[in-house]
Amino acid sequence: MAVTSTATEQIKSCRSSVISLKKSIIPHGVAKREMSKEVIEERLRVEQIRKLRKQHSALESALKILGKFEKEREVLRLIEKWRSICQAGMSYLLNSTLLKISKMGGYEELVRKEAEAEKRKLEYHFSDQIQNQIDDIMDSDEFKLMTEYDQEELRQQMDQKREENDRFQRKELEKLDAKLKENSNSELTMQGLAVRLKVNHDMIFDA
């Protein structure tokens, strides 16, 4: 019987681990004769006790679970209940979102608007904010008190920073354009909705 064989295998594995332990217990480079028989036997016993305690704890926990197996079946039933609720909820939300998207001119239009909003955010962050910071530094009393040489050096540093930011901004804008291109002529899918809602699509739809 398969069930009995699992438990018998556990006993066998416990016995064989003791045998293999005998072989591995003496560290490399240490001659067998250097270790007294008692020390080896004690190490073996300690290891055997450790393994038996581990097995004892696992068996006790498993028995607790098996003792209330109806509860385990109930959890499985509830998993299916909540999976169905999630699927129904996602279907409802996909339909209502598709309706809203259709009213606003289609999915491509939604993605375009989102990309534009993202671009505006980037422009504000990288251009306006950084330019304001630079202007503040230039107008500060500390800057005016600097030598011409130091002022020039600081200007160069700020120009460098501005260029770096411009490069980063260009890259981000390119990414947004690519996203826009990728989504042209496409529809909002269940997976896409799951990403937008930050829910685990596979957990809901793959049993």
Place this chain on the structure above:
Amino acid sequence: MPPATSKARIDKQKSDLALLQTQNTSLLNKYQTLTGLHKIDKSAEEIMKEHIANLKKYNELRDTGLGLAQMIADEKSCKLSEVFEEMGYEMQDRL
């Protein structure tokens, strides 16, 4: 270490070992009976892991389900309980 203490320690180890072996044999017998009864062919560790994984999955699905139902309730401007009623499910679980 004095020999008396060493002997006492060894005796204690031996009795612990014997006790654990007896206990584990008894536990294994119970385990075989119960796994046979429920037609389960899994090790004790596998049963524990599956139990934990199922509880985790249940919690995640329940949280997601409640979140989605709340979104629908907000959209429809109704109560959460009404969404569940419409879906034909009870909001509460009896474990």
